[in-house]
Amino acid sequence: MGKYIVKRLLLMIPTLLGVAVLIFFLMRVVPGDIVELRFAGESAFASKENLDKERVRLGLDQPIWKQFLTWIAGIVRLDFGKSMWTGAPILEEIRLRFALSLQLAIMSTLIAVLLAIPLGVIAALKQDTWVDYLVRIVSIAGLATPSFWLGIVFILGLLIVFKWLPPMVYTPLWVDPWQNLLQLIWPALAVGYRYSAVATRMTRSAMLEVLREDYIRTARAKGLWDKLILSRHALKNAMLPVLTVIALEFAFLMGGLVVTEQVFNLNGLGLLFVEAVAHRDYTLTQALVMLVAFVFIFVNFLVDLAYAWIDPRIRFR
Amino acid sequence: MKRLGVLIAGLVAMALAGPAGAQDTPRFGGELIFAVPSEMPSYDAHRESTFGIVHPMAPHYSTLLRVDPMDRSGSKVVGDLAESWTVARDGRTYTFRLRRGVKFHDGAEFTSRDAKATYDKIAFPPLGVASERKGAYVNVEAIEAPDPYTLVFRLKWPQGSFLSSLASPWNWIYKADILAKDMRWYETHVMGTGPFVFVEHVKGSHWVGKRNPNYWDKGKPYLGGYRALFIKDSAAQVAAIRGERAHIQFRGFSPAERDSLVAALGPKITVQESPWDCVLLVTMNHEKKPFDDKRVRRALTLALDRYQGSQALSKIAIVKEVAGVQVPGTPFATPPAELEKLAGYWRDLIKSRAEARRLLKEAGVPEGFVFTFKNRGVPMPYEPLGVWLIDQWRQVGLNVTQEVAESAKWFADLRGGDFEVAMDAQCGYMVEPDLDLYKFQSGPTSADPRGISDANYTRYKDSVLDELYVKQGRAIDLEERKKYVREFEKRLLDEEVHTMYTLQWHRIIPHNSRVKGWTVTPSHYLNNQLDTVWLAE
Numbered sequence: 100m101g102k103y104i105v106k107r108l109l110l111m112i113p114t115l116l117g118v119a120v121l122i123f124f125l126m127r128v129v130p131g132d133i134v135e136l137r138f139a140g141e142s143a144f145a146s147k148e149n150l151d152k153e154r155v156r157l158g159l160d161q162p163i164w165k166q167f168l169t170w171i172a173g174i175v176r177l178d179f180g181k182s183m184w185t186g187a188p189i190l191e192e193i194r195l196r197f198a199l200s201l202q203l204a205i206m207s208t209l210i211a212v213l214l215a216i217p218l219g220v221i222a223a224l225k226q227d228t229w230v231d232y233l234v235r236i237v238s239i240a241g242l243a244t245p246s247f248w249l250g251i252v253f254i255l256g257l258l259i260v261f262k263w264l265p266p267m268v269y270t271p272l273w274v275d276p277w278q279n280l281l282q283l284i285w286p287a288l289a290v291g292y293r294y295s296a297v298a299t300r301m302t303r304s305a306m307l308e309v310l311r312e313d314y315i316r317t318a319r320a321k322g323l324w325d326k327l328i329l330s331r332h333a334l335k336n337a338m339l340p341v342l343t344v345i346a347l348e349f350a351f352l353m354g355g356l357v358v359t360e361q362v363f364n365l366n367g368l369g370l371l372f373v374e375a376v377a378h379r380d381y382t383l384t385q386a387l388v389m390l391v392a393f394v395f396i397f398v399n400f401l402v403d404l405a406y407a408w409i410d411p412r413i414r415f416r
Numbered sequence: 417m418k419r420l421g422v423l424i425a426g427l428v429a430m431a432l433a434g435p436a437g438a439q440d441t442p443r444f445g446g447e448l449i450f451a452v453p454s455e456m457p458s459y460d461a462h463r464e465s466t467f468g469i470v471h472p473m474a475p476h477y478s479t480l481l482r483v484d485p486m487d488r489s490g491s492k493v494v495g496d497l498a499e500s501w502t503v504a505r506d507g508r509t510y511t512f513r514l515r516r517g518v519k520f521h522d523g524a525e526f527t528s529r530d531a532k533a534t535y536d537k538i539a540f541p542p543l544g545v546a547s548e549r550k551g552a553y554v555n556v557e558a559i560e561a562p563d564p565y566t567l568v569f570r571l572k573w574p575q576g577s578f579l580s581s582l583a584s585p586w587n588w589i590y591k592a593d594i595l596a597k598d599m600r601w602y603e604t605h606v607m608g609t610g611p612f613v614f615v616e617h618v619k620g621s622h623w624v625g626k627r628n629p630n631y632w633d634k635g636k637p638y639l640g641g642y643r644a645l646f647i648k649d650s651a652a653q654v655a656a657i658r659g660e661r662a663h664i665q666f667r668g669f670s671p672a673e674r675d676s677l678v679a680a681l682g683p684k685i686t687v688q689e690s691p692w693d694c695v696l697l698v699t700m701n702h703e704k705k706p707f708d709d710k711r712v713r714r715a716l717t718l719a720l721d722r723y724q725g726s727q728a729l730s731k732i733a734i735v736k737e738v739a740g741v742q743v744p745g746t747p748f749a750t751p752p753a754e755l756e757k758l759a760g761y762w763r764d765l766i767k768s769r770a771e772a773r774r775l776l777k778e779a780g781v782p783e784g785f786v787f788t789f790k791n792r793g794v795p796m797p798y799e800p801l802g803v804w805l806i807d808q809w810r811q812v813g814l815n816v817t818q819e820v821a822e823s824a825k826w827f828a829d830l831r832g833g834d835f836e837v838a839m840d841a842q843c844g845y846m847v848e849p850d851l852d853l854y855k856f857q858s859g860p861t862s863a864d865p866r867g868i869s870d871a872n873y874t875r876y877k878d879s880v881l882d883e884l885y886v887k888q889g890r891a892i893d894l895e896e897r898k899k900y901v902r903e904f905e906k907r908l909l910d911e912e913v914h915t916m917y918t919l920q921w922h923r924i925i926p927h928n929s930r931v932k933g934w935t936v937t938p939s940h941y942l943n944n945q946l947d948t949v950w951l952a953e
Contacts, residue, residue, distance in 0.1 A: 129824075130829075131823070131825045132828055135824075135827045136823060136824050137457055137464075137465075149547070152544065152546060153546060185458065185619070258658055262659070263659065264658070264660075266661070267652075268618075268621055268645065269621060361648060362649065362651070363652070364656070366618075366621040
C-alpha cells in the first residue's frame with residue numbers, strides 16, 4: 100500500500116508541471132493587458148510612459164522564458180509572488196477566500212450525500228414504483244436547475260415572503276456560528292441540491308447494477324438478512340462510482356461556483372478566479388489554476404486510496 | 417395593478433423629493449452601509465482610476481478644494497483644506513490660505529508642507545511612482561509653501577479650469593513626512609485628515625470607517641461610521657437595498673432596477689437622478705477606409721435619431737440626455753437650439769438620413785456596405801446602445817456586424833487600432849471642458865512620437881482642434897471660453913466628425929429614505945466624503 104501511495108504522489112508532479120506550462124503560456128496568448136486595463140480604463144490621462152513604467156515594475160518587460168522560470172522557481176519555494184492587480188501576496192488573497200469556499204464545498208457535499216445516498220438506494224430498491232419515479236423526477240429536476248437560478252429563487256423567496264436577506268458579509272464559523280450558517284446555508288442548499296441530483300442518479304444506477312450481481316444472489320440464497328446484504332455487500336460495492344462523482348464535484352466546488360457566489364455575494368475563490376482572469380492578473384490566475392489543479396489531483400488521489408481500501412483487488416494489482 | 421399603483425406613487429414621491437435632507441435637522445450616529453460594485457487595486461488614489469477606490473476611501477481624506485456636496489451640477493468649487501484663495505491678475509499665480517487646526521488621523525498637524533508634498537507627487541512624480549492624472553497638471557511650473565498655512569501654485573500659462581482641477585476627488589492630501597520616507601506607502605496604508613478614520617478592510621468583502629472625533633469641521637461628520645460592502649453583481653446590489661442590508665449604492669442603477677426597488681419599497685425608497693458625466697462614443701478609425709473620408713463619418717452620425725433613441729433607450733438603459741461635449745445643465749453645455757444645428761442632432765430625421773445616403777453615395781460607399789462594429793462585452797449600457805446603433809445605420813443602407821470583445825481585448829484593440837468602428841467610453845470626474853475634451857487632442861506628445869495622443873483611439877491629426885483646446889483652456893473669461901468650447905464641439909462632431917457622441921449616461925440612485933444630506937451629481941466620483949450625510953430615524 101505504501102508503494103502504491105508513493106507512486107501516486109510522484110505522479111502528481113508531472114501533472115502539475117504540465118498544468119503550470121499550459122496556464123502560463125495560455126495567459127500570455129489571450130489578448131489584453133493588465134496595465135492597460137488598470138491604468139487606462141476610461142481615463143483619458145493614461146500616458147504610454149506611465150503604462151511602460153508599470154510594465155517594467157511588474158516584470159512584464161522581461162523575456163517570456165525568464166518570466167516563466169522566475170515563476171516556477173517561486174512555486175518550488177512555495178512563493179507564488181504578488182497579485183499584479185492588488186500588489187498583495189497571492190497566498191493572502193487566496194487565504195481570505197479559501198475558508199469560505201472550503202466550508203461551502205463541505206456543506207454542499209454533506210447536503211448532497213445526505214440526500215443522494217438514501218434516495219438513490221431507495222429508488223433502486225423500489226425500482227419502477229412510484230417512489231422510484233418520484234426520486235427520478237426530483238433528481239432530473241435537480242440536474243436541469245442551475246444552482247445559481249435556485250439561489251435567485253431562494254433570495255427572492257426570502258425577500259418577498261420574509262422581507263429578509265441573508266447576511267452579505269462572511270463571518271467565520273468559529274467567530275459566530277449562527278451568522279455563518281445564516282449566510283451559507285442558502286447557497287449550500289442551492290448547490291447541494293444540484294450536486295445531490297448527480298449523486299442520486301449515480302447511486303441508483305450503481306445499486307441496480309450491484310443488486311443483480313451473482314454475489315448478492317448468493318447472499319440471498321444463503322438466507323442473509325436483506326439489511327445485511329444491502330449494507331455489507333451491495334452498498335459498499337455500489338459506492339465506488341458514487342465516490343468518484345462526489346469527489347469530482349467537491350473539487351469543482353473549490354473555485355467553480357462563480358455565479359452562485361455572485362448571486363449570494365460570497366467572497367469565495369470562484370469570484371476571485373473570474374476577476375483575476377478579467378483583470379489579466381497573470382500571477383493570481385496562475386496560482387489559482389495551480390490550486391484548483393492541485394485540489395482535483397489530490398481529491399482524485401484520495402479517491403484512488405479509497406478505491407484501494409474498498410476494493411482490495413486494486414491495491415494488489 | 418397594486419404594484420403599478422405603488423410604482424406610480426413611488427415615482428411621484430421621487431419627482432417631488434428634492435435633495436435629501438435639505439430642510440431636516442441632522443441626526444448623529446448610525447452606520448451608513450453602501451454597496452460598491454468595484455474594489456480598489458491599491459489604496460493610493462493618485463495612481464488609480466476606478467471609483468472602487470473613491471467610494472470606500474474618500475471619507476478618510478480631504479482635498480485642497482472640493483465640489484460643493486450640495487451642488488447638483490457638480491461644478492461649484494468650495495474650499496476643503498483651503499480656507500480661501502486669491503488669483504494674481506495675470507492668472508498664473510494661485511495663493512491658498514490653508515485651515516489651521518486640521519489634524520491627520522495620527523494626531524499630526526496638517527500644514528502647507530503636506531499639501532505641497534501631495535501636489536509634487538501628483539504633478540511631478542519621481543521615477544517609479546505612477547501618477548494617473550499627471551497630464552492634467554502639465555501647466556504647473558512650481559508649487560511653493562512659503563509658510564505653514566500658505567500654498568502657492570505658479571502656472572506656465574493662465575488656466576480657466578485650474579481651481580476645478582484642484583477640486584479633483586482623486587487628489588487626497590497625504591502626509592509629507594510619510595511621503596518623504598516612502599512615496600509608495602499610501603498604496604498599502606491609509607492616513608488622511610478626512611471625516612472618518614480607517615477601521616478595517618477585508619478584501620473582496622467590506623471596508624469599514626468610523627467617525628473622526630477630531631475632524632476640522634466641528635459637529636461633522638454626523639454618521640458614527642460607515643461600511644462599504646463590495647458587491648459586484650447588480651442583482652445582488654438591488655437585493656441588498658431591497659433587503660435593507662445596504663442603504664445606498666453611489667454609482668447608479670438601471671431604470672428597471674430603480675422601478676423594482678420603488679415597487680417593492682414604496683416610500684422607503686428615495687430616488688435621485690442626474691445626467692451623468694459619462695458617455696459612450698463611436699470611434700471611427702481614420703486609418704481604415706472608408707472611415708478616413710469625413711463624408712462617411714458624417715453619414716454615420718446623420719443616420720442616428722438621437723431624440724427617439726433617448727426616449728426608447730432611457731426606459732431600459734442608463735442613457736438619456738441628448739448632449740454635445742458637455743453634460744446638459746452644466747455651465748459649458750450647449751443649449752438645445754444650438755445643438756440641433758450639429759450633424760446628427762437635426763430634428764428633421766428624413767432630411768438627415770437623406771443627406772447621410774447622399775454622402776455615402778458621393779463617397780463611393782455602396783448600398784449594403786459591410787463593416788464591423790467592435791463593442792465592449794459589458795451589458796450596461798454597451799449592449800443596448802450597440803444594438804441601437806446597428807439598427808440606425810441599417811436604415812441608411814449599411815450592413816453592420818457587431819463584434820463583442822471582453823474588456824481587456826477591447827482596450828487592446830482600441831489602443832492598437834485593430835478596429836474599423838468601435839464603441840469608446842469616457843467618464844469624467846468633474847464636468848469641466850479641460851478634462852472632458854483632453855481625450856480628443858491629436859498633437860504629438862512626448863509619450864508618442866507618431867503624434868497620436870494616448871487616449872485618442874480615433875487616430876486623427878487635427879491641429880485646428882488642438883489649437884481650440886488650448887484656447888478654451890487658457891481663456892479666463894467665461895463667455896470667451898464657452899465660445900471656444902462651441903467651436904471645438906462643432907469641429908469635433910460636425911465639420912470633421914472625428915468621433916460621435918451617442919447619448920449621455922443618466923445616473924439613477926435609488927436609496928433608502930433614511931439617507932439624508934447626500935445630493936446626486938453628474939459624476940459618481942464626486943461627493944463621497946460623507947461628512948454631510950446622516951441617517952434619519
